Amino acid sequence: MTKRRDILKGLMTLPLLGVASGETLASSTVSKDYDRDYFKELGVRTFINAAGTYTALTASLPHPEVIKAINYSALQFVKLEELQDRVGERLAELLKCEGVMVTSGAFSAITLGTAGVITGGDPEKADRIPTDMTGIKTEVIRQKSHRVGYDHAIRNAGVKIIEVETRKELEAAISEKTAMLWFLNYANPDGKIKDVEFVEIGKKYKIPTMNDCAADVPPAENLWKYIQMGFDLVCFSGGKGLRGPQSAGLLLGRKDLIQAARKNAPPNGSTVGRGMKVNKEEILGMLVAIEVYLSRDHKADWTLWEYQTKMIADAATSVAGVTPEFHVPAIANHVPSLRLRWDAKKIKITPDEARDALRKGHPSIETMGGSESIDITTWQMIPGEERTVAKRIKEILQQASVS
Ligand SMILES: *Cc1c(COP(=O)(O)O)cnc(C)c1O
Secondary structure, eight states, X not given: OHHHHHHHHHHHHSOSOSOTTOTTHHHHHGGGGOSOOHHHHHTOOOEEEXXXXXXXXXXXXXXXXXXXXXXXXXXXXXXXXXXXHHHHHHHHHHTTSSEEEEESSHHHHHHHHHHHHHHTTOHHHHHHTTTOOTTSOOEEEEEGGGOOTTHHHHHTTTOEEEEEOSHHHHXXXXXXXXXXXXXXXXXXXXXXXXXXXXXXXXXXXXXXXXXXXXXXXXXXXXXXXXXXXXXXXXXXXXXXXXXXXXXXXXXXXXXXXXXXXXXXXXXXXXXXXXXXXXXXXXXXXHHHHHHHHHHSOHHHHHHHHHHHHHHHHHHHHTSTTEEEEEEOOXXXXXXXXXXXXXOTTTBOOOHHHHHHHHHHSSSEEEOBOOSSXXXXXXXXXXXXXXXXXXXXXXXXXXXXXXX
C-alpha cells in the first residue's frame, strides 16, 4: 500500500512527462488484482529492475495494452497460420516492409530466417536440415568483429560460419556455397565493412543479407531504417525495448523470404523451428506492442529516463567520494545510463558487495556492473521506483562511508 502511495507521490512531483496517464503504473499494481500471490507462494523474489533488458532478469514488463491483448487471445481459438498472416500484413504496413513474421525471439528469427533462405521454403529441404544438406547452400559469411554469443542461432539451420575482415576477403569467400551474409547491427562501428557497403555487396552478388538488430530500439526509426537501407532480413527482440512478450520477436523483410522462413516453423511439424513455437498470445501481443511503441511519446520517455538517472546520481553523490558517469550506448540499449564509482578510501564497500546489498534489501534491486562500478538504467523501472533505488544506494554507500 505504501508502495502505491510512493509511486503516486513520485508521479505527482514529476514534471509533465507523458506518464501521467498511469499506463505504466498499472503493471506495478497488477498484483493487487489477484487473490493469489503466485511468486510469493513459490518463494520467488520479485525486484526493481535497475539493470536493463536481460533475458535472465525476464527482460521487460509488457505494456498493459499488451497484457490485455494476451488475455483476450488466451480465451478463444483461432487458426495459427491465419493469425500469422493477418498480423504479418498489419505489421508490414506499420513497419514499412514487405513481410513480417512473429517469432519466439530475435534468436529464433535468425534461425528461421537462415532456414528460409537455404530451403527456399521447400518442405522436403526443411525436413532435411540441419543434418542432410544435399543440394543446399551451407555457408554464411560474417565479419570477425561481428562475432557475438548468438552464433548458434545461425548454425542451428545447418550452415557453417565463414569469418572475414575486409571487403576483399569477403568477395573472395563468396562461392556457390554461400547462402547469406550476416551482420550484427551494434557492431557496425567495429567492422571494416559498414552497413551500406555490406548491403551493396549482397546486392552485387545476389546473396541475401540479414541484420541482427535485437536490442536496437530506441530509436523507433531503426524498425524500418535497415530494411530501407536494403537488408533482406532484419531481426528484433520483442521483449527488450519494444516491451512485447519476452518470448516473442520479429523477422522482417522480403516477402518471399518471410514465407520461406514460416515453412520452417510451427505448425509445420518436421522442421528445425518446430520447437520455436509462438502461439496466439505472443503473436497478438507483439502486434499490440508495436502499435503501442509507435504511438509513444519517445521524447517524453527519454526525458523521464534522464530525470530518473539524474535523481539516482544526485542521491549517490551526496555521499562524499562518489563519482557519476552519464553515458548513452551508441547502438544497442541506446538509453540514458549511469555508472557509479567511488573512492575506496572513503567508502569501504566494493561495487560487488554494494550490488549484493541492493539485491538482498527490501525491496530487492537488481543492478549491473563489474568490480569497478554499479551500472544502472531506469527504462525498465516503474515510474516512482527510482526514488527507492536512490534511497537504497545512498543508504548503502553512507553506511560504508568512513567520513
Ligand atoms: C538479445 C539478443 C539476441 C537474442 O534475442 P532474443 O529475443 O532473446 O531471442 C540476439 N542478438 C542480439 C544482438 C541480442 O542482443
